[in-house]
């Protein structure tokens with residue numbers, strides 16, 4: 465990898481997507497949302513009627529769907545077998561099932577390989593849960609975004625029409641617990657990551673701080 469790679473990890477609702485896209489836009493870099501890849505596989509598994517309580521069955525079929533990721537930070541896209549799934553992968557069905565699918569090692573092996581292929585020569589901001597630890601351990605900058613549980617739930621509830629802060633907080637706590645306790649590549653902060661607590665920062669301040677950290681390293 466010769467170009468710049470920025471790894472952005474953290475729990476749901478920590479502001480990773482907005483910050484990652486903002487940084488990529490500011491520097492003319494590509495952007496990869498790895499969570500969208502786990503969501504897209506989950507969408508396909510649900511559509512195929514695969515039994516989610518059977519990791520062996522998920523593993524056996526994990527290689528079938530063809531993913532296409534668009535990496536323009538201004539308009540990222542995600543398609544499965546030519547079908548645009550950007551809308552449905554944000555729905556409650558996929559959100560409820562994604563942690564079970566992303567815990568299956570065969571799913572992770574496949575997606576990590578695709579993520580490394582997309583990273584290629586670099587010049588990209590990559591967001592997820594295991595970017596600094598597994599996908600891109602040599603990234604020039606690793607940021608681990610956090611925020612209080614209340615702040616994260618407030619942000620999610622504001623994004624999703626008709627959802628309450630309490631319901632979001634409960635759902636995020638459930639996903640974070642599953643994501644950080646699974647055996648395969650759990651959510652974790654890399655030893656050399658910079659932790660950035662966004663509880664009291666607005667988006668512009670978060671982007672400015674990350675741009676400063678990149679400048680410091682180049």
Ligand code: C5P
Pocket residue numbers: 476498499500502503562563564566567591592593594595639643
């Ligand atoms: O970031 P987002 O909330 O869209 O991610 C959805 C889910 O995908 C996470 O809750 C996690 O289970 C999984 N994921 C993962 N590894 C990544 C990115 C996402 O396991 N690198």
